Amino acid sequence: HDQQAAALMAASLGYHRRERKPFWWAHFDRLAAPADEWADTGDTLIASSVTLDADWHKATPRQRKLRRRVRLVGDFDTGSTLRPKDKVFLLYESPGPEGLPSGGAGTRSWSSAEVVERTVDPHFHDVLVVEELLQGDEHSSLPMAVTPGSPIPSTSLEAAIESAASAMCDQLPTLPRTAAVDVLRRIPPRTRSGAGLPEVEDADFAAAITAAVLDLDESYLAVQGPPGTGKTYTGSRVVAALVREHGWRIGVVAQSHSVVENMLDGIVAAGVPGDRVVKAKTKTADPAWTAVPDARSVASYLNASEGGCVVGGTAWDFTNPQCIEPGSLDLLVVDEAGQFCLANTVAVARAAQNLLLLGDPQQLPQVSQGTHPEAVDESALGWLAEGHGALPAERGYFLSLTWRMHPDLCARVSDLSYDGRLLSKTEVTSARALDGVLPGVHTVRVDHRGNATCSEEESTEIVGQVEKLLGAAWTGDPDMPARPLDEADILVVAPYNAQVASIRTALSAAGLERVPVGTVDKFQGRQAAVVLVSMTASALEDVPRGMSFLLSRNRLNVALSRGQWCAIVVQSGVLTDYLPTTPDALAELGAFLRLTGGCDDPATSPRPEARR
Incomplete structure (x- = not known):
């Protein structure tokens, strides 16, 4: 224990420096390498089109620097987390505007900006509006890409760790x-x-x-x-x-x-x-x-x-x-x-x-x-x-007691992530009821091929599932009378931003704009009567970032545990038809198969067509 603690303290001293190093390596690589050969593409957007929303100006008399608004259209990679107010860099092809830093002769230059708005256009392309601060002289050049901004300075954290490490050194060999x-x-x-x-x-x-x-x-x-x-x-x-x-x-x-x-x-x-x-x-x-x-x-x-x-x-x-x-x-x-x-x-x-x-x-x-x-x-x-x-x-x-999940749903989540020790507060959770729908985890298999980060087939199935659920009598609070299940009582979770956009478009076309859709990162802390999970990718060879991302117990746990009554997993019929090559991958696949095994039909009996 003591040697391990000393080793951890020593490693803590360089933690923030080591965390910054990959960022700056990737940044200077992007300045020199062709865009299609960038080694790290997290939170980067190579623009297919760039337009100027507002030229250089001062929004208020107190602002010292001129700024402008630029709109870039492109495609983020899976897992992008950029949101409004995040700091970013804008990259310019060589030769860039005068006064901007660069990686040396013949490399791209960059300026600083802040994200104003992030949306998706009708063709599922990402749209990013940024406010760029003027460095050097005014210019009319437009950037070719957005990349992550500088890491937050960690001077005070590093000083605090150094102080703690010094205190430990002063007392060695005791701690x-x-x-x-x-x-x-x-x-x-x-x-x-x-x-x-x-x-x-x-x-x-x-x-x-x-x-x-x-x-x-x-x-x-x-x-x-x-x-x-x-x-x-x-x-x-x-x-x-x-x-x-x-x-x-x-x-x-x-x-x-x-x-x-x-x-x-x-x-x-x-x-x-x-x-x-x-x-x-x-x-x-x-x-x-x-x-x-x-x-x-x-x-x-x-x-x-x-x-x-x-x-x-x-x-x-x-x-x-x-x-x-x-x-x-x-x-x-x-x-x-x-x-x-x-x-x-x-x-x-x-x-x-x-x-x-x-x-x-x-x-x-x-x-x-x-x-x-x-x-x-x-x-x-x-x-x-x-x-x-x-x-x-x-x-x-x-x-050990959850007040959220029905015992049938809790049992699956508990087995997946909590060594079977998480239990449901049955006097509360068992008093809930959703007419015509069984509690727990259900699997709906959809045939599709070649899908990676977007599946129109699963988007269509999600819409069908929502339409069947709406209007069912829902008793969420035992002290209140049953009411029809509403759009706000359903959460839809997808692993990729492109699939989130596809599902939103499909729901909107069906008149279901109020159903919340997002990645698990957006919904941590939220809950709803029913959670629909789209796995999106067709098969092992189609999965970006590997199966370890898609079948991550942590991400599945967050998604499924949003539900009070049930979770419905929508997946390709051949998604799990592969042989893992490592013990960890085998454990991941086994946990997912246990999770999604059992009842494939959430309905207890046919009901009249749901009301909207």
Whole structure:
């Protein structure tokens, strides 16, 4: 354990540098190589047409730089995540406009821009509108491609990791008794009483977790919350109890502002006054908690605050000494710790005496670009789970009851991702009912050939399934009367953006524009009565990015677990007709076949044609 922890700490030192390296390699490769030979095409769009929406101008008198709006049409590769407000580069063929940086003589040059709008045209081509900032003199040249913008600077995170590593070196061969080191050592949480973690009584996880946190001796506690188990509800009540009853000063950190702010909303709803909860860089309009303008305002608030309080932010806030003084918090809550890497966990842990890791490593993982000598790119919860679907009991708590999924659906998801330990809250979930449709996971097989990222056959089948479902009597809340199933009660998930666009077009042509359609990335956190999943690709040889992407347990888990009543998987009849060549690929295929085996017909009996 100790040698492993030291190796992880050493690897954390270069984590951010190694994460940046592939980006800049790919960037300079794109400046010199022909566009059809680019090695890395993630989030890149080679324009088939470019038009000028607005020439150089200043939108307001206070703006210093001229800017213009450019519209580019092309095709993103599968898995593109660009969205409005993302920073991008615009590439120009050589010779480019004067004043722009380039990769050297005869190479392309680039400028900086921000995404304004991303849409899909009637021919399923991606359309990107960007606002370009002027560098150098005004020019009329138009770019040939959009590529990812610079990585976010990580200076404060790297400094925090360096400080933690220095502290470890100073104490070698013994290791510091800190929360981050306990996580790296993967030992059970260290308690002041010397006892193990409290038992959960009467399914009151919040009470057990609160008692466990109060007993921590500068250590960590992990809590795994699968979909529908009330992770945010439970976590917010733990924080509320610690603040109101014990006067703790607590931080909440996550990968994104939206996740942090969602937890802060829950904390206020759990009874912490809004003036005791603070956050800068607010994205929520008119929040119930206190929004302040910047990091210095957070520091001023903490310095003036007496008693318990909560401060929210991202990793940059909790590694910024001008915002949060190291060691000044009693507890740091890492929300969505199933997507928060070990290196960044080391960085932010210095802000507090103890860590509470909330999340689910069986959901979508954090995206990593670099190659690392140790598993510092793995999530904190994934590291502690150590390959198990459910967190080992000696390291924390597994929230084992989902209030979302019917027992028949839950059983499939539990077998797929949670070692069979996830159970359904039957008195709630079994009281729901959808007339004429069986609960659970169903498979609909459609004949098609040669489809990779778009399948019109599956899009047509999705429309047919939606039309059959609409109007069925749905009892979602046992205390409310049954009502006709509506378009908003269905989610449609596809693995590729092109198939998302195809399904939307087909639904729109059928007058079903209100049915939500997207990739799993869009729907994490959402739920609906029925989830329809389009697998899209026809066969192994057609699958872009390989079967490991299409049959990923994490992605399938997120998709299926959106459903309250059932999930319907639409796939090619020959999609799984292949022989895996590795043990991991065999396990993936076996898990998918178990998942989609059984009932192929979701209907219990014929019903009259559904009403719209």
